[in-house]
Amino acid sequence: MLTVNNLSIKYQDNSVLDGFELNLEQGEILALLGDSGCGKSSTLRFIAGLDETYQGEVELDGVQLSKNGQHLVAPESREVGMVFQDYALFPHMNIFKNISFGINHLSKSAQRKQVLELLAMIGLEGSEDKYPHQLSGGEQQRVSLARALAPEPKILLMDEPFSSLDKSHKDHLVLQVRQILKKTNTTSILVTHDKDEVNSLADKVGIIQNKQLTIN
Amino acid sequence: MEKNCFKSKIWISVVALLVAMPIFVVAFSWALPEHELWAHFSENILSDLISSTLILLLGVGVGVTLLGTVLAYLVVMVEFPGRKWLEWALFLPFAIPAYVLAFVYLGVFDYSGYAQVWMRETLGIPGFDIRAGSWAIILMFVLVFYPYVYMMTRASFKRQKINMIEAGRLLGASPIRVFFKVSLPLARPAVAAGLLVTLMETLADFGVVSLFNYDTFTTAIYSAWGDFRSIEVAAQLASLLVLVAFFLIYFEKKARGQAKYYSANMANKKPYHATGIKGWLISLFVFGVFMLSFAMPMLQLVIWGWSSVADEWSAKYIDLIASTSILTITAALITIAFATILALPGRCKQTSVWLQSVIRLATLGYALPGSVMAVGLLYGINQISIINIHFGGESINHIIYGSIALLLFAYVSRFMAIAYSSIEASAQQIKPVFTQSARLLGASRMRLIWQVYLPMMTPGILAGGLLVAVDVMKELPATYLLRPFGWDTLAIQTYELSAEGLFERAAIPALIMVVFGALLMSVFQVLDKKSSKSA
């Protein structure tokens, strides 16, 4: 499903990843662990097509997206979903508009149906007219997830999505997210510091050490 | 606490009402109605003038919004060849007075200008009257005023979070959709602020419209005054302009809403990289705007100036430069001092409708044509003298008329809006926590102002001061009427020569002005870079 080959990343002259390799099957959830600055987030951003580097290849669903560290397909055409650390919800749009942003090619009624389904799934029925700043952190996080899932991406990337939530909220939410991902059979990569999150969410755990990835 | 509020209310009110004096004079003109002239105006010219003014405002509004935001988006969000220096170069047109650009453009593109001559003779395109209709003058204003929108929107784009754009892209939105749906709505307050300044400038302009012989509302003001010798009707008409400005400000406030979107700045990362032919096309477009709005008119001025430097250059230019600099610097300092007093954050201000209204009032002078403001001041002072004499005092006219203080007063009144909006924007970024923590540490209001507010507002204060300086340097009508003996400025020299059709000679003072303006804009640019680094 997803293959990353020979990815190398440098910050200034400091090499953080060298010959990184990764394979994921359809529906698998991978958690990426590692010290801060080890290149976890950069890996996600490379897969998403946001940052370029000097070496590395990405193939998704049989399509070559990046080669030699350069992107062949722009981020907007990759069908990759992303949940940002601070959610990056559009503050000037209500929840409905946020979630439907990526499915504007559908008819109005189809958009409505899908948004309502997603809202039901994340347990926020009736919130479609609210604005992001009217929601709690956990609610925003779930909206951000729903927004990323709406276009049915081939892969979902999550960059420390739970880091700004407190513990009591987090445990419950992590389980909920796993259920949703499994239900939609979405291939996913989660970047995190937190071992608890890894245990309750991921199928596979990858640890970045010595510029390489080790999968357990 | 109550007492504290009272004090700041007094302070702010005194400053604001003083600055707003010309507005009051203009409003009081309604006490002397003149039915006959109004009947003539409303029957014969007013409806045409209103529609031509609206067409102009609409065209200029749409034009500067499109051009200003697109340029700002390109230089902030897209990496393309030459971006770095073009980002800076796009500020330069600020330095060219609108009427100078207009006479250069007419010289080149009017029927007898060499551009049209070349088109007729080489391309065989029939000649046309570029002053017919409104497209040419709209284009003219767009080229002069787009930097307002560009500057403010650019600053706002720089403060936008890059992951908003990334989120949009990963949801499959094209760059154009991201621009319209994400970046632009987030920058709405800045776009509205730039648009407001532009529209007020357009409303008050006299130089460009008279060169193009395009009739706007100001035409009626000048006609009432110049042809029918009725200062009252002129002031009444001007008060309508102020009313329009008031509505524009109201809509701008509404456009801002309660939302404050920005937080972390974009740093130097560009979400889009335009390479190959696309990149060059973008470069070409941005460079084209720079050429049309600055480089080309400059070149024409240099050509004209070169041919007349022997006739025109003399030692008196030292004096002109000295007067211009002194007026510019002094006016800018006073304006930002007053604007800072009005813009300082304070608890009392947020809750007091009175304070908010008087501050708004103080910024309305920007919509008054310079000469209306000048006569308003003379008229107002005369009224004070009359009242004074009535109560057994003396006339103060001889003290104030022809004094540099009056001229400076006019500048402050007229350009308060520019300084205030810039300084207020920086004051808005002072989060309440700073105030609260400083208070908890026992700081007095004075210490809070000196050690917390002012340092944090410095970028806004400097930027406001520089913009005011450029505007004062270019200002013509108020200076022309109010200046004391021996205080001719470069703008006056430019006008006097161009009014006689001596454009070649007028190019000399115009060029000096543009060079000074460009220097000021460079200082602005350097400060801007510094502040965005430290943010």
Place this chain on the structure above:
Amino acid sequence: MNIKTLVSSTVMFSILTVSSITAVQAATDELVTVYSSRKEHLIKPLFEAFTKDTGIKVEYLTGKGGALIERLKLEGTNTKADMFMTVDAGNLWYAGSQDLFQGVQTDTLKSNIPAYLRDPQGLWTGLSVRARTIVYNTDRVQSEELSTYADLATDKWAGRLCLRTSKKVYTKSLVSSLIHHHGKDKTADIVKGWINNLAATPNAKDSHVMSAILSGQCDVGLVNTYYYGRLMDKKPNSPLKLFWANQNTTGVHVNVSGAGVTKYASNAKAAIQLLEWLSSAKAQAIYGSLNKEYPANQNIASDDVVSAWGSFKQDDMNLAQAGILQADAVKLMQIQGYR
């Protein structure tokens, strides 16, 4: 320079009290102060020559005519101006009607300047004469085709006429003279005809009118003669010629630039001396050659270039009419849509 720095620093400290600024006057023995709407480069050489002749210094402030009149009115008895100098009889008449001038009738003035160029009460004195007449492109128009101002409103000039904006005082005075001679209705027809014949939006300046004629946008126009003189000075081979309008009827419309001694002049004696000097042959020669106008002093000949345009019959309308009828003229033009 030093005074300026001093003043500006004073101002910075006393902006709110405003008071201390008046004392900025050069301490000369004799000084005449002039408000002028004639541009600096046209008056400075004259004033310098005057100072050289008499030792009296001249201080001047340029500005737009209407604005300076407003300033004079508001300054009232406190004005610093001893003399007000402006172009256009309408402006001079208006300043007189607002009681801004004092009557000056000296023998020198009477002998130098003919009566019709002076205000009957001596409120103002004309110092130069400018004629506003027809200018045409010699490649496309024969002089026989031309006759009067009114003729330019006939169909044969459709799409061939260029005019200066109605907002300029010279246009207003010309139309005032038409009202004086033909009455309002006929004048309205003439103005309407002009508008119909326009080849382009009325121009901001006479020099633009002539450029337009030269480049073929139109064939005829109306200009003040000195603008024509300046253009021919620069481009002597231009196919452009003046035609003296209304020679068989009312004569060419003329206007004046002039000056008067202000009512509240603090140095009226020197101001009168300056006025007399300006009417002298010597000053009139400078006046004429600086701007290619006709001297008001009939004892001296015009500048060579100006004489070469030939002599012509002048409109003998009393110039005060231009001022009296100005508001009517403007109304009429606004109603006809003359921009």
